[in-house]
Amino acid sequence: MTLSGKIIFSIATLYGVIVAAGNVIGVVIPNIFTSNDLTNGEIDGWLNFLHNSPTSNWTQYLAFAVPSILCTLYAFLPKEKRFSHFINLPIAYSTIGISGWISYFILELFYIRFAISQGYVFNVADVLKTSILNLVLEATVTFSLSFFITETIHRKYILPKYFSEGNLSQYTGTKYPKVRFLFIVNYVSVTLFPVIFLSTLILSLQKRFGISIDRKSFHILIVILVIGIAISVLLNTYFSKPLEKIKGRIEKIKEGDYTSKINFVANDSFGELADTLNDMTESIESKTKKIFEIQNSIIEGMAAMVESRDNSTGGHIKRTSSCVKIFAEHLKTVSEYKDIPESFYNAVIKAAPMHDLGKIAVDDAILRKPGKFTDEEYEKMKAHSAEGARIVENVLSSVEDLEFKKIAINVAHYHHEKWNGQGYPEKISRTDIPLEARIMALADVFDALVSKRCYKDNFSFDKAFQIIEEDLGTHFDPALGLEFIKCRSELEKLYS
Numbered sequence: 069m070t071l072s073g074k075i076i077f078s079i080a081t082l083y084g085v086i087v088a089a090g091n092v093i094g095v096v097i098p099n100i101f102t103s104n105d106l107t108n109g110e111i112d113g114w115l116n117f118l119h120n121s122p123t124s125n126w127t128q129y130l131a132f133a134v135p136s137i138l139c140t141l142y143a144f145l146p147k148e149k150r151f152s153h154f155i156n157l158p159i160a161y162s163t164i165g166i167s168g169w170i171s172y173f174i175l176e177l178f179y180i181r182f183a184i185s186q187g188y189v190f191n192v193a194d195v196l197k198t199s200i201l202n203l204v205l206e207a208t209v210t211f212s213l214s215f216f217i218t219e220t221i222h223r224k225y226i227l228p229k230y231f232s233e234g235n236l237s238q239y240t241g242t243k244y245p246k247v248r249f250l251f252i253v254n255y256v257s258v259t260l261f262p263v264i265f266l267s268t269l270i271l272s273l274q275k276r277f278g279i280s281i282d283r284k285s286f287h288i289l290i291v292i293l294v295i296g297i298a299i300s301v302l303l304n305t306y307f308s309k310p311l312e313k314i315k316g317r318i319e320k321i322k323e324g325d326y327t328s329k330i331n332f333v334a335n336d337s338f339g340e341l342a343d344t345l346n347d348m349t350e351s352i353e354s355k356t357k358k359i360f361e362i363q364n365s366i367i368e369g370m371a372a373m374v375e376s377r378d379n380s381t382g383g384h385i386k387r388t389s390s391c392v393k394i395f396a397e398h399l400k401t402v403s404e405y406k407d408i409p410e411s412f413y414n415a416v417i418k419a420a421p422m423h424d425l426g427k428i429a430v431d432d433a434i435l436r437k438p439g440k441f442t443d444e445e446y447e448k449m450k451a452h453s454a455e456g457a458r459i460v461e462n463v464l465s466s467v468e469d470l471e472f473k474k475i476a477i478n479v480a481h482y483h484h485e486k487w488n489g490q491g492y493p494e495k496i497s498r499t500d501i502p503l504e505a506r507i508m509a510l511a512d513v514f515d516a517l518v519s520k521r522c523y524k525d526n527f528s529f530d531k532a533f534q535i536i537e538e539d540l541g542t543h544f545d546p547a548l549g550l551e552f553i554k555c556r557s558e559l560e561k562l563y564s
Contacts, residue, residue, distance in 0.1 A: 071230045076154055079226060080143040083157050083218045084136065087165040090214040091132055091206075113190030117183040134168040135161075152241035155231070158222045159243055162215035166207040173203045212253050246308070310342065317345060326353035364418070367463070371421045374428050384515055387562070389420040391511035394558045395551075399507075402551055408503075411471060416504045419476035423483050423508050425463075426456025450484070454493045457481035475504045483508040486543045498545075506545045510536070510552045513543070518563055529560055 139161050142153060153160070176199055180192060227236075236242050317330045326349045330342040371385045396413040399405040427435060430452050434445050441449055460480045464473045482496070482505035489497030517532035527535070533553055540546040 071151065071154065075230070076143065076150070079154075080139070080157060082221075083161050083214075084139050086217050087135060087139065087161050087210070087214045088132055090162075090165060090210040090217075091135070091168060093209055093213060113188040114180070114183060114195045117179075117186070117188045117190075121179075121183075132168060134171045135165045138164045138167055149239075149241050152239040155227070155236055155239060156241070156243045158215055158218035159245055161218060162211050165210045165214050169203050169206045169210065173199060215253055251307075310339075314342060314345060317349075321349060321352075326350075326356060363467070368421055370425060370428070370463070374424060384519065385421050385424070387515045387519070388423070388508075388511045389417070390562055391514060391559060392420040392507060393417045394555055394562065395507060395511060398555050398558075399551060404547070405551075412475070412504075415469075415472040415475040416479065416507055418472060419479045419504065420508060420511070422456070422460050422463075422476050423479045423512065424452065424456065425459050425480060426452035426454070428459065429455045450492045453481055453484050475502075478502040478505050479508045481505070483512055485509070487545055488542045491543075501545075503548075506548050510544055510549060514552070514559065529556070529563075 142160055142164065143157070180195060183190070184192070313330050317328070320328060329346045329349070368385075374385075396417055399408070400410075400413060430449060434441065434448055437445065457477050457480045460476050461473070464476060467473050479502075482494070482501050485491035485494065485496055485501045485505060486509075487498060487501070487506075489495050514532060514536065517527045517535060518529065520526040533556060536544065536549060537553060540549040544552075
């Protein structure tokens with residue numbers, strides 16, 4: 069259903085009336101504190117001033133005028149936040165509702181000073197205590213009553229009707245009152261305020277009818293107050309803790325972590341929800357693994373298809389992938405590289421088989437040539453890097469893991485770039501070459517050196533590592549290359 073300006077105006081007006089009613093109740097109830105039964109001679113001068121002053125009465129209307137103006141501005145001025153402001157109406161209007169009492173109290177301070185200058189005699193401290201107590205009671209009644217009623221209507225009827233699809237967080241500025249806040253409002257409404265109101269009735273009865281009420285009665289009220297606080301704190305913990313754990317787990321799921329579980333055990337609805345969520349994530353993890361396995365099989369199948377057309381690089385895909393894995397495991401232990409996220413290394417290992425996919429677009433006459441390429445043929449062969457990046461991007465277009473997608477494209481595109489800028493296809497240099505491509509370059513060249521090709525015999529490990537060492541700072545990243553050389557024993561085991 070469309071949320072038109074007319075609908076917003078109608079609902080905002082309804083909530084405004086509810087807030088105004090809360091203000092009216094806030095005016096009526098605290099008046100018991102300024103009744104003749106509870107006042108004393110210390111503030112009689114102040115009461116006389118209020119009675120005689122022709123201008124003091126109109127300030128009471130601030131409790132209604134100020135909130136009304138601010139509520140109107142909140143609901144209708146910011147068009148760019150139209151929906152979030154509408155969603156926030158209960159908490160916003162309830163908060164704005166107490167602004168009138170604050171404004172009234174500030175003006176009252178000026179009136180106190182003015183009354184003294186006019187010769188009225190009264191105890192300023194007693195007047196301030198009474199005014200502050202009134203302010204607290206009025207604001208408490210206004211807020212708790214307004215919020216309870218408007219939030220109930222909003223949650224039960226309005227939001228389900230106009231936002232049936234949910235997902236309120238899509239609207240910037242949407243507020244989510246925490247469980248702790250809701251319990252505080254509940255405590256004030258059903259515990260604190262009744263106790264305070266009951267206390268005022270007892271005081272009124274004592275003064276009006278001379279009824280003697282001993283201290284035990286007040287002790288009982290205090291005990292009730294303390295028990296209410298304890299129950300509210302306990303209930304807040306009872307609800308907020310599991311909700312925080314569940315929310316934290318859902319945030320991890322959004323980030324792609326399906327392995328960890330909610331560490332919460334209880335035989336109630338929260339325990340049931342935690343168990344259900346854990347079962348759900350296990351199911352998602354299992355299905356995700358299967359999807360990754362299928363994806364990897366497709367990628368490896370495409371790589372194998374390319375390799376089957378290239379009679380000079382048999383087993384190159386698997387060997388270079390293994391080299392990358394050995395190298396990545398080593399880099400995790402090096403201080404300069406160990407702070408790099410685990411996800412990066414996993415993505416590089418996973419992307420390694422895709423580095424030569426661009427060769428699928430190279431003509432068979434060139435790809436299957438038994439000898440060395442001519443300059444013209446070599447230029448055509450070099451096109452496989454950029455073509456590979458395009459193919460990888462298309463193959464992974466529906467993959468949601470943006471980090472892996474970017475790394476796979478970079479590996480295919482830049483693994484033939486050189487540290488000195490003399491590589492291809494873009495001739496970029498040094499750290500402009502993505503780290504994943506610099507890692508792939510070392511593995512790719514190393515395999516080419518130690519493997520037999522149709523146009524050459526394999527080099528010994530000594531010769532291969534000597535060539536790599538000589539090319540540090542020209543072909544390869546010098547710091548990264550030194551770390552690759554440190555993997556020699558593991559690499560030799562792999563090729564043995």
